[in-house]
Amino acid sequence: MKTDVSAAPAVIRSSSLTRTLEVNPLTCSIGAELSNVHLGAAAEDEGLMTEIRQALLKHRVIFFRDQDITRAEHVAFARKFGELEDHPVVGSHPDHPGLVQIYKTPDSPIDRNENSWHTDATWRDQPPMGCVLRCVECPPVGGDTMWVNMVMAYENLPDEIKTKIEHLRARHSIEASFGAAMPIEKRLALKAKFPDAEHPVVRIHPETGEKILFVNSSFTTHFTNYNTPSNVRFGLDKSPGSSQLLNYLTSQAMIPEYQVRFSWKKNSMAFWDNRSTQHYAVMDYAPCHRKMERTAIMGGPTD
Numbered sequence: 001m002k003t004d005v006s007a008a009p010a011v012i013r014s015s016s017l018t019r020t021l022e023v024n025p026l027t028c029s030i031g032a033e034l035s036n037v038h039l040g041a042a043a044e045d046e047g048l049m050t051e052i053r054q055a056l057l058k059h060r061v062i063f064f065r066d067q068d069i070t071r072a073e074h075v076a077f078a079r080k081f082g083e084l085e086d087h088p089v090v091g092s093h094p095d096h097p098g099l100v101q102i103y104k105t106p107d108s109p110i111d112r113n114e115n116s117w118h119t120d121a122t123w124r125d126q127p128p129m130g131c132v133l134r135c136v137e138c139p140p141v142g143g144d145t146m147w148v149n150m151v152m153a154y155e156n157l158p159d160e161i162k163t164k165i166e167h168l169r170a171r172h173s174i175e176a177s178f179g180a181a182m183p184i185e186k187r188l189a190l191k192a193k194f195p196d197a198e199h200p201v202v203r204i205h206p207e208t209g210e211k212i213l214f215v216n217s218s219f220t221t222h223f224t225n226y227n228t229p230s231n232v233r234f235g236l237d238k239s240p241g242s243s244q245l246l247n248y249l250t251s252q253a254m255i256p257e258y259q260v261r262f263s264w265k266k267n268s269m270a271f272w273d274n275r276s277t278q279h280y281a282v283m284d285y286a287p288c289h290r291k292m293e294r295t296a297i298m299g300g301p302t303d
Contacts (some may be wrong), residue, residue, distance in 0.1 A: 001005060001099070001226045006219055008084060011303050013040070015043050017153065020036055020137070021034060021035075021036055021037050021040075021048065021052075022034065022035045022036050023059070023062075024096070025054050025059060026063075026260050026262075027259075027260045029033075029149050029152055029257060029258050029259070029260070030059065030060045030061060030147060030148065030149040030152075030258065030259065030260045030277070031059055031060070031061050031062075031063070031147060031260030031262070031268055032055060032058075032059035032061075032062050032063070033062070033063045033064070033065070034052070034062050034063065034064055034206060035064075035065065037052075037064065038067065039064060039070070039073065039074075039077045039269065040067070040070070040073035040077075042077060042295050043077045044075075049080050049178075049186060049276040050116045051073060052271075054268055055274055056130065056272075057208055057273065058208060059149045060147070060149055060202065060272065060273050060276050060277050061260065061262075061270060061271070061272035061273070061277060061279075062271050063262055063268065063269065063270050063271075064267050064268065064269040064270075064271075065265065065267070065268050066267055066268075067134065067267045067268070067269045068267050071093065071095070071099055071131070071293065072096065074099065074132065074293065074295060075098060075099055075295060076131040077095050077132065078098070078295035078297055079098075079295075079297075081129070082129060082297040082298050082299075083295060083297070083298045084097065084098025084099075084295050084297060084298065084299050085098060085296050085297075086098060086100075086120075086214045086278065087100050087121075088174070088190070089112055089153075089174075089178045089190075090102070090192065090196060091160070093293075094150075097292070098295050098296070099293055099295055100293065100294045100296070101291070101292075101293055102114075102291075102292040102294060103289075103290075103291045103292075104288075104290040104291070105231075105289055105290065106286060106287030106288065106289070110283055110286075112177075112181075113177055113178060113218060114131075114281040114283070115280065115281055115282065115283040116217055116218045116254075116279075116280065117148065117203055117217055117218065117250070117253040117278045117279070117280050118216045118217070118218035118278055118279070119150075119190055119214070119216050119219075119274055119275075119277065119278050119279075120274050120279075120296060121219075121274075121296065122172040122197065122199060122214070122216060122219045122220070123172045123173055123174035123177065123194060123219050124194070124196045124197055125301070126295055126298065126299050126300055126301055126302070127197075127199075127274060127275075127299050127302070128274045128296040128298060128299050129273070129274060129275060129297050129298065129299035129300070130271060130272060130273050130275075130296075130297045130299075131271070131273075131274055131294055131295065131296045131297065132269065132270070132271045132294065132295045132297070133269065133270045133271075133293070133294045134143075134268070134269045134292065134293050134294075135264040135265065135266055135267065135268045135269070135291075135292055136266070136268070136292065136293055137266060137289050137290065138264040138265065138266060138268075138290055138291075139285035139288035139289070139290055140288070141285065141291045142282065142284040142285035142288070143264055143278065143282065143284070143285040143288070144261050144263050144264065144279050144284075145261075145262050145270065145279055145282065145284045146260065146261045146262075146279060146280045146282065147257050147259065147260050147262075147270075147272055147277050147278070147279045147280075148253045148255075148258045148259045148277060148278045148280075149258045149259075149276070149277065150212050150213045150214070150252075150253070150258075150276055150277060150278060150292075151205070151210045151211070151212055151213075151276050152214045152257075153252040153253065153255070153258055153259045153273060154202065154211050154212055154213040155211075157213070157252070158302070161248075161249075162202075164202045164231075164245070165202055165245075166202060167225070167227060168200075168201040168202075168223050168226060169198050169199065169201060169225050170198070170199060170200075170201050170214075170215050170220050170221075170222065170223050170224065170226050170246070171196045171197070171198055171199055171220070171221050171222055171223075172196060172197045172198070172199060172219040172220050172221070173191075173196045173219060174190060174194045174196075174219070175187055175188075175190060175191035175194075175196070175270070176219075176221050177218055177219050178190070179191060181274040195231065196221070198224055199214055199302040199303075200214060200302060200303060201213070201214060201215055201223070201249070202214065203275070203302050205218070205276055206274055206275070208276075208302065210276065212276050213249060213252060214302065215246065215249050215250055216250060216253065216265040216278050217250040217253070220246065220250065222238060222242060222243075222246065223242050223245075223246060225243070226242040226245075227242075247287045252253075252282075253278045271293055274296075274297075274299065275299065
């Protein structure tokens, strides 16, 4: 594997703190747990916020334990990285715009959007740059979340596949995901408000310059420029050739060597780089309550 992350704990020091911010990698591919930090006060320390951002870019998802913070503090921390967005289907907390409550009860149906590998809101022209998720209540067993490093997923593709997808683009849809179970009038209204977005299959990270495999099984529906003479000999090649390649690319998120798995406790938090990762909320805890609150930070263009 080309991504080299030391397994030894790293320590980042902040000039404005009396204690050190400890950064402990959880795998050699992705994920680190940060300690000696309280996110309720972190937003007031610019040096600390810079160090948290550096840890995010290096480890792609960072975790915090024992964060007994208010909703206002959660929102204030996330806003230090950009403006927050509302979700058109889930909605926001009435007193805290941008804070989404993801509450599951023993009577809740299985969520078809969370328990699949996805990058949040790629159906937007400008998907979120990152998300901050806090556990309010979790099951005694189960309910973990997994993240995957999509930079590594791209790096380890065969060279011939890298060449084939270099200039490909793909369509991402909210209609085919959140809208699929809606009545047709409501589904079409959702699509009219949020038309399908088109993104490069290989995205360049705007801060690190890394190449990212930017397709996911939840929202990516098809390639938009596959039907060219170099890919299609006959018309019959178009559909199977395109769909088989897309299935192969989305399957890269399932490789365990690229993943980290996090077990939640009350007041645990996760902050992930939505540009270079996918995640999967494991629905293995019924019948239990699982209450999570999330902020999504607005992003920029994918090109």
